[in-house]
Amino acid sequence: MLNPSPRPPPMTNQPRPANRILSALPHEEFERLRPKLRDINFHLGEIVYRPEQQMDYAYFVNRGVISWLAAVENGNTVETGVIGPEGIAGVPVILGANSTPNQGLAQSDVQASRIASKDLVTEFRQNGKLSQLLLRFVQSMFTQVAQTAACNRLHTLDQRLARWLLMTHDRIGESKLPLTQEFLSRMLGVRRAGVSVAANSLRQQGLIDYHRGDIVVVDRPGVEGLSCECYQIVKQEYDSYLNG
Amino acid sequence: MLNPSPRPPPMTNQPRPANRILSALPHEEFERLRPKLRDINFHLGEIVYRPEQQMDYAYFVNRGVISWLAAVENGNTVETGVIGPEGIAGVPVILGANSTPNQGLAQSDVQASRIASKDLVTEFRQNGKLSQLLLRFVQSMFTQVAQTAACNRLHTLDQRLARWLLMTHDRIGESKLPLTQEFLSRMLGVRRAGVSVAANSLRQQGLIDYHRGDIVVVDRPGVEGLSCECYQIVKQEYDSYLNG
DNA sequence: CGCCATATTTACTGTATCGTACAGTCGCAC
DNA sequence: GTGCGACTGTACGATACAGTAAATATGGCG
Numbered sequence: 001m002l003n004p005s006p007r008p009p010p011m012t013n014q015p016r017p018a019n020r021i022l023s024a025l026p027h028e029e030f031e032r033l034r035p036k037l038r039d040i041n042f043h044l045g046e047i048v049y050r051p052e053q054q055m056d057y058a059y060f061v062n063r064g065v066i067s068w069l070a071a072v073e074n075g076n077t078v079e080t081g082v083i084g085p086e087g088i089a090g091v092p093v094i095l096g097a098n099s100t101p102n103q104g105l106a107q108s109d110v111q112a113s114r115i116a117s118k119d120l121v122t123e124f125r126q127n128g129k130l131s132q133l134l135l136r137f138v139q140s141m142f143t144q145v146a147q148t149a150a151c152n153r154l155h156t157l158d159q160r161l162a163r164w165l166l167m168t169h170d171r172i173g174e175s176k177l178p179l180t181q182e183f184l185s186r187m188l189g190v191r192r193a194g195v196s197v198a199a200n201s202l203r204q205q206g207l208i209d210y211h212r213g214d215i216v217v218v219d220r221p222g223v224e225g226l227s228c229e230c231y232q233i234v235k236q237e238y239d240s241y242l243n244g
Numbered sequence: 245m246l247n248p249s250p251r252p253p254p255m256t257n258q259p260r261p262a263n264r265i266l267s268a269l270p271h272e273e274f275e276r277l278r279p280k281l282r283d284i285n286f287h288l289g290e291i292v293y294r295p296e297q298q299m300d301y302a303y304f305v306n307r308g309v310i311s312w313l314a315a316v317e318n319g320n321t322v323e324t325g326v327i328g329p330e331g332i333a334g335v336p337v338i339l340g341a342n343s344t345p346n347q348g349l350a351q352s353d354v355q356a357s358r359i360a361s362k363d364l365v366t367e368f369r370q371n372g373k374l375s376q377l378l379l380r381f382v383q384s385m386f387t388q389v390a391q392t393a394a395c396n397r398l399h400t401l402d403q404r405l406a407r408w409l410l411m412t413h414d415r416i417g418e419s420k421l422p423l424t425q426e427f428l429s430r431m432l433g434v435r436r437a438g439v440s441v442a443a444n445s446l447r448q449q450g451l452i453d454y455h456r457g458d459i460v461v462v463d464r465p466g467v468e469g470l471s472c473e474c475y476q477i478v479k480q481e482y483d484s485y486l487n488g
Numbered sequence: 489c490g491c492c493a494t495a496t497t498t499a500c501t502g503t504a505t506c507g508t509a510c511a512g513t514c515g516c517a518c
Numbered sequence: 519g520t521g522c523g524a525c526t527g528t529a530c531g532a533t534a535c536a537g538t539a540a541a542t543a544t545g546g547c548g
Contacts, residue, residue, distance in 0.1 A: 072473060080390040094379070139340065
């Protein structure tokens, strides 16, 4: 694992980060941004944003996944959206808010390019390519969250688990995902024991394998077949944002 | 359907509309917008936006409520968000998309100020008060949709019905709401029979009364007590956007 | 090797909601 | 006033989970 240095140096002369927004920027625009970016890492389970707390930074994700979670009074949580290298964590900053009721959580080890909120807002107001990409990304996130709302109401746990694995698989880029059932239960908003049963179901169908905190997607098309349509709807939206 | 009156007249010399965004604009900015606005009405149940279809207009709601619905393959639908006089229907236009996978539906008779998408985008790029208000509104909607996702997973039908009635009550501004159980079932994503049971439960607690498509909120504090915390969380977000 | 913390499986009961079906009620058109 | 369509209440077994608890594996560590 990469250890974060106490005061990360600017990115001068480093190659352009893997983040899809940053890599889609015109040279000039990226160079204007570059001195304001800092490399930063989060560990699995680390809290990126706390509910109702000032959001001083936004994070262009280069590797790994950051989840947005909603919590209710009894301590239960549900994931409402997930962000990988296709996007930025800190959308409310762009939208002019400085906090949200939700929590940002590193769903894996994460490498990101950090930017101060005020710098991001300043650049956003230039109405350049960055603005366009950020807005389109917000639209994609919006679709994702809306579809999650529908999915949570209308689809079974097996389907939702399959969808969740697909989304994470897409973003992590490896078949082996570091996920305990306990962790999954907080994402899916169900009991641990419920995840156990659902995961077992997928395993017995030969779609996944897992072992003490590591899930391996064995039969990706099979998982796609089990998942609900929600996966494709959201994926299509992300594809169109990055290619349109 | 999408364009009932053949060619509505401009709003010249009419008083400023009731929409909270429009009414919060500085004089100059509103006057710049005024010639581009047209009064338009939708009837209860009318489709404002069809999934995946070009969004030529956005609508500042002056009276009534427009819902965003997600549909799944078997025909089931769920409301993901709701917009009243505090906002604008057509957020994806601002975000640079020209369609969404979701459906916009008039949840009551609606009076709105219509604006062409390209005019809205042009004005949005001025980075004036309108831009700020629109972005903050998007953030509020975002919170609403995220909370709905959590609510759909974690709260009971009684609670969700109570929350839904409160949200609609806030926006319609009348105690009597024109809602059949069939309609409610499509908003809440449950069976019509399920709504019958839940509505009966609320009625027997003396919180609401209803009769063949008209629901009356009798004991508003009582409904708030039954509703889950999701109502307050979202309401607070809207209040802060309109007052901050 | 054996212990222990962690992760997972299983089990049982209770509840929410589904899918479906049917009957009752009301209001309006004729 | 009668009939019909729209709206509502109720019932039934089936299913998906919740809540809780206990048993069982596994891997790391001493």
